[in-house]
Amino acid sequence: MVEWESLERDQxxxxxxxxxxxxxxxxxxxSLDMKIARFKEWLRERGVTIELEVD
Incomplete structure (x- = not known):
């Protein structure tokens, strides 16, 4: 898995x-929680991890 932060801005x-x-x-x-969950799952399917949390 590749970390989101390590990707180039264009990527x-x-x-x-x-x-x-x-x-x-x-x-x-x-729902912001749903939006974040969808994005994280979609990225995971593409081999990318990201740390996002709702405050």
Whole structure:
């Protein structure tokens, strides 16, 4: 697994863009917890780990 923080900025932007397209296929949610969970799982499936927490 690759850590999100170790990715180049351009790689992070590309992944965010791809995730945005993926989100278009899912039911919308206002839950920040759900949004974070979806992003973390989506990244995990691509071999990337990220530490995000809701305060």
């Amino acid at each position: 992070q932007i590309k992944l965010r863009e791809e995730f945005g397209y993926y989100l278009d296929s899912l039911p919308p949610t206002c």
